[in-house]
Amino acid sequence: MSEKPRTVSGMRPTGPLHLGHYFGVLRNWIDLQEREQAFFFVADWHALTSDYADPSAIRRNIDEMVKDWVAAGLDPEKCVIFRQSDVKEHAELSLLLSMITPVSWLERNPTYKEQQQQISNKDLGNAGFLCYPVLMAADILMYRPHGVPVGEDQLPHMELTREIARRFNYLYGETFPEPQALLTPAAKCPGLDGRKMSKSYGNGISLSEPMASIRDKVRGMFTDKARLRKSDPGDPDICNLFPYHVLLSSPEEQMEIRRGCTSATLGCVDCKKIFLKNLAAFLEPLQERRAKLDDKAVTDILAAGGERARAFAATTMNAVREKMGL
Template identity: 45%
Template structure:
């Protein structure tokens, strides 16, 4: 996530609630993408550090757990930059130019000079962010799926160019023997079935078999992944897009919640401000007087009810609005209570973290060290494959 400062309910419902689930299902890496921030805001870097700190405090306050995941800063793991550089040597320029968001963002941000390599190359930096950890899955929304696909293409090209180690087949056969006779025979049959018949089910079964092997090294496992498909050693595995449920959080005016629209409720919004902001929300313009019936579909408040209210409450709103049985303030009152209840524990935790910056910085430092250990392992193999590991 780019460092944009304090987060709001749109971030919470659109991204963070999903992170809270994923951190207990996967080995997750959550990082502050400060280099990515510079791809579009290179002329205004002075707020990055404070924005980073504010954002991490919000992550921790909502429940992102440093004991269950790794929290770090992109620029404090220089391996991201090195891998980006090395991948740039073999990535065709046309691949970057065709990324859908490249021209879209240039159009949306016309007031900025984005004719820079950093902006053109940001999808490749994203690929380096992913491949540095040899991630199996990347949680994205539909609008980001293209970035995972180009990462897959880059990994495939890298493995094709550099995955052929001397004596690859011999080493692969030795690795099969290490699996044990029975497991080795199963692997051979599945590989033969895939290579001769193109049976994708056999390929997936063989991959699952390899993941369960505890008596072969990581290098042998990656080697056998490559041997399955008749290629070389898989140095950089191809990640899969993990399509995640995206709860669209409307803003106070019915548009997408965004700081640029000034229609947000921040995660640390005071109780008085939450109360005032929801009370001032626009409603169906047809309800000029209290006894005028309204249409919930034309009211931003109804969008909030769909997120915060159960079916019984939603039925009450629908009936009360269309019959003028309730007023707009009546409709907003349970929403105020629901949002306050959601934000109260976040406010308390954030306040404690605001008063203990050393704790936050310690969590970040520990996460950076852990992330760097992982990335260094990857870069060692990448350098070896590219002939850059000098002895």
């Protein structure tokens, strides 16, 4: 039997995971673990690129994020779950790739520019933040995957990873495949304020958040800005809430919501009540599974996954050193 194709992806442990993580990435991961050799890592070194001044929360966030992953459906028997810093080969490959990566490639990164403008409460002028796409490329290329499950905002990083792979192959000989982006079909999950849902912006609904807290947030959520009163017809296609119905409501409910919104017979308050009902049905089983996981279970998962990841990384680095004459 031929070997399964490989995939790899990771997340930074910078806070609670939200609905955008689930529908934008995690749901895709859960599907991929069934049919591919899947490596999923906690990107704690990446977290330091922005949280270097106070890394005290990273350790706690690591454990909490792995609990979210497993509660959402990742199975450590079906995929490799590990911590980035447990595999030192990632740092070595990142250093070697930085030698061949032009600074201009990093400076044109749109995510780098966006976060410099949007995040004003942290100093992001450090070299680690500028160079994190190189570390990301090392994380990916280490496992020589055919594809990487990512959200749309990560597409520029994927292109840069392919460029770095091409440059390495040109200079030293064919070593790395050029991985493709594996986008989840329903990746749109806007933030409560209309921007992209992001931990950095504090505009999301976390997977572990109590429904009482969520209800308060949803009451103040942006909907259709042009609909000031219930008697005003709305447009679901520009409403900030309707994408959530696409993700969580049945097709029949979506039709009723669209009909009621455009005819002004369904108000935003009632529309939000439907969303909250369906959200509770989605989150409650996930949160029940999460409550059964303790810190020891997380430690065991990361230890076993780290051992498997290091074994694979060692083979890649042996090949890289040989190609580079080291």
